[in-house]
Amino acid sequence: MSSSYRTVQWNAHKKIYDLIIALAVTGFIGGFVVLSRIFFPSPELISTPILLIRACGICAILMLHLILIIGPLARLTPLAAPLLYNRRHLGVSFFCVALMHALLVIGFYGGFGVQNPLLAVLDAPDGSIPFEFFGFLALIIFALMAATSHDFWLANLGHAWWKAMHMLVYLAYILVLAHVLFGPLRAESNVIPIVLVSIGAAAVLSLHILTGTREVLRDFRDHEHSTHENDQTGWVDVCSVDDIQPDRAKIVQIENHERVAVFRHNDSLSAITNVCAHQGGPLGEGKVIDGCVTCPWHGYQYKPECGQSPPPYTEKIATYDIRVEGRRVLINPTPNAPGTHTEPAAFEPWPEDQDG
Amino acid sequence: MISFFIYACVIYFLFGIFFAVPFCFMWLQRIDTLAEHASIPFRVLCIPGAVFLWPVLLVKVRHA
Numbered sequence: 155m156s157s158s159y160r161t162v163q164w165n166a167h168k169k170i171y172d173l174i175i176a177l178a179v180t181g182f183i184g185g186f187v188v189l190s191r192i193f194f195p196s197p198e199l200i201s202t203p204i205l206l207i208r209a210c211g212i213c214a215i216l217m218l219h220l221i222l223i224i225g226p227l228a229r230l231t232p233l234a235a236p237l238l239y240n241r242r243h244l245g246v247s248f249f250c251v252a253l254m255h256a257l258l259v260i261g262f263y264g265g266f267g268v269q270n271p272l273l274a275v276l277d278a279p280d281g282s283i284p285f286e287f288f289g290f291l292a293l294i295i296f297a298l299m300a301a302t303s304h305d306f307w308l309a310n311l312g313h314a315w316w317k318a319m320h321m322l323v324y325l326a327y328i329l330v331l332a333h334v335l336f337g338p339l340r341a342e343s344n345v346i347p348i349v350l351v352s353i354g355a356a357a358v359l360s361l362h363i364l365t366g367t368r369e370v371l372r373d374f375r376d377h378e379h380s381t382h383e384n385d386q387t388g389w390v391d392v393c394s395v396d397d398i399q400p401d402r403a404k405i406v407q408i409e410n411h412e413r414v415a416v417f418r419h420n421d422s423l424s425a426i427t428n429v430c431a432h433q434g435g436p437l438g439e440g441k442v443i444d445g446c447v448t449c450p451w452h453g454y455q456y457k458p459e460c461g462q463s464p465p466p467y468t469e470k471i472a473t474y475d476i477r478v479e480g481r482r483v484l485i486n487p488t489p490n491a492p493g494t495h496t497e498p499a500a501f502e503p504w505p506e507d508q509d510g
Numbered sequence: 511m512i513s514f515f516i517y518a519c520v521i522y523f524l525f526g527i528f529f530a531v532p533f534c535f536m537w538l539q540r541i542d543t544l545a546e547h548a549s550i551p552f553r554v555l556c557i558p559g560a561v562f563l564w565p566v567l568l569v570k571v572r573h574a
Binding site: 159 | 548570
């Protein structure tokens, strides 16, 4: 959350996360080179720079797959939420490894001639597929994403533009697949690397399709089964009080409106938009911590009754007027301006709730 | 064709560098008041992004 910008938003958890990334990357690259040298001891067969190029390339591809599956995985299981929490640092680390791979390639394959090393690598012979160029284009996209990963860019480009720009990762992923399939794997007689890349691509694709289908079905089910009946005042009956667990929310889709998260906290209900002001995270999948709704993606917090981040932070989200009639929860579907205070709707908990 | 693309990139990024350095050290707070007391490391961190997005930032600074 922002009251001013910090260079790197580290906390104790993120430092551990980053340490694990650094150890895993150095361990993988070091292990790959050492094991390869054990199995292929002769430097004339395969030199150390080539081993490093391959190690960085494989490491980068593994990291890219992990980055791409974290999002859908976190929608399927809360166990993946800690990975999502610091995905940005994983992304920047991935770019550093991919850049290292590119620099090694340019230095090793293009650095010993009279031509510009970059052009020497990218200029493919006539008739051949320019797989190096695919990799170069992907690297530019990854560089753009890493360079604009700070919240400063998110705030100043706007959420929609920033998100659209970072969706280019899927184009870059296709370019990386083309780079690998038309490059090192084209001449590969062993089928195992091709199978592994195919499994990775299938995992990325199937997880995205699975979570996307799940979202569509959930919207459809909510629409079919809810009693979204407007009363005479235009308010909408969205659910029962008993549908909502303490300090949790129920996400409701009001027809022709965006999703609303109805949070239950201290035997009263508050309704806010389901979209986090930071990166559009699903607030309704988070919980109330220290009296604040906490986004499951990056931990941004908002007071449920007014949609404002606790001081000194300045983020605001839209709130909705809410009331309880009997055990039914009614919402005014017109959102209030971000940060508008709304009176929480108190209700009588069941005796067993009070016991619990 | 690839050579042309590379040279176009080089020119674009050169313009970006010429813009990004003064932008990050002098004009950052003009488009975002939260950056008013930003540290030097933060401003340095913004330089690569400004090199990429200099046309957008140029418009923003002119209208700020």
